[in-house]
Amino acid sequence: MTVNLNAHLTAHTPNPSLLDSAEVAAPSRPKRGVATTSALWPQQSVIKISLLGMTPEQEEFTKTNINKWAPHVNLTFEFTDDSDGDIRIAADNDLSGGHSYLGIRSLNVPAYKPTTVIGFQGGLNAYNAGTIQHEFGHVLGLQHEHQHEHNNLDINWSVVNKAYIGKGGAKEVKHNFKPLVSNVVSSEYDRKSIMHYGFASSWLNDGKAIKDNNELSEGDINFVRSLYPPVVKKKTATSSWWDYRHLHRGA
Numbered sequence: 001m002t003v004n005l006n007a008h009l010t011a012h013t014p015n016p017s018l019l020d021s022a023e024v025a026a027p028s029r030p031k032r033g034v035a036t037t038s039a040l041w042p043q044q045s046v047i048k049i050s051l052l053g054m055t056p057e058q059e060e061f062t063k064t065n066i067n068k069w070a071p072h073v074n075l076t077f078e079f080t081d082d083s084d085g086d087i088r089i090a091a092d093n094d095l096s097g098g099h100s101y102l103g104i105r106s107l108n109v110p111a112y113k114p115t116t117v118i119g120f121q122g123g124l125n126a127y128n129a130g131t132i133q134h135e136f137g138h139v140l141g142l143q144h145e146h147q148h149e150h151n152n153l154d155i156n157w158s159v160v161n162k163a164y165i166g167k168g169g170a171k172e173v174k175h176n177f178k179p180l181v182s183n184v185v186s187s188e189y190d191r192k193s194i195m196h197y198g199f200a201s202s203w204l205n206d207g208k209a210i211k212d213n214n215e216l217s218e219g220d221i222n223f224v225r226s227l228y229p230p231v232v233k234k235k236t237a238t239s240s241w242w243d244y245r246h247l248h249r250g251a
């Protein structure tokens with residue numbers, strides 16, 4: 001099943017209609033990255049995830065890549081065999097790249113529609129693994145890193161605009177490339193972020209291509225930990241007592 005939320009040229013592209021936001025950034029101090037604060041999940045949420053139209057191998061691959069985020073957030077990812085998860089991820093075997101709603105905005109999507117689409121063209125390769133991690137970054141509320149206000153990209157707009165003719169045009173370019181200057185929480189620009197697009201050499205005026213990032217960067221991990229900080233469990237009186245007793249029982 002394919003529900004094309006939007007046609008996209010470039011991989012890892014979210015639904016552009018979701019990138020307009022009008023919220024005030026929270027006083028958070030993330031390490032790196034860009035996120036829309038109002039799209040973030042409540043702390044310690046349990047997110048139910050349905051995988052739609054996938055082979056068992058695609059399901060396993062998708063779970064593995066989503067779970068790369070899991071150790072770094074206080075959220076719980078609960079995969080369900082039912083099709084009514086909070087997040088409904090559909091496979092598209094003819095697509096390279098993907099798209100997704102942003103964070104909790106997925107909760108407003110009618111239940112019969114997917115909230116995220118993953119392209120599996122080319123099979124279970126490193127690029128598609130990167131797509132899953134990238135799209136799930138959008139699910140967590142993250143925006144495109146190359147749209148960081150302080151990115152140091154010198155984009156050749158005429159080439160990029162030309163590439164999008166017939167594929168969403170200027171509107172699509174704006175949504176996927178123009179810096180996000182308000183309504184977001186962000187910090188230091190991170191070119192290695194999973195949320196950063198790869199750029200062909202012709203798309204940048206310095207002619208130096210940026211390759212696709214297919215794994216979470218250290219910046220991604222630090223940023224998402226700042227958004228969903230780990231819960232510190234206090235040592236309970238019971239465990240102290242147990243430790244004490246254990247100590248004195250000897251061998």
Ligand SMILES: [Zn+2]
Nearest residue numbers: 012013014144
């Ligand atoms: Zn994207």
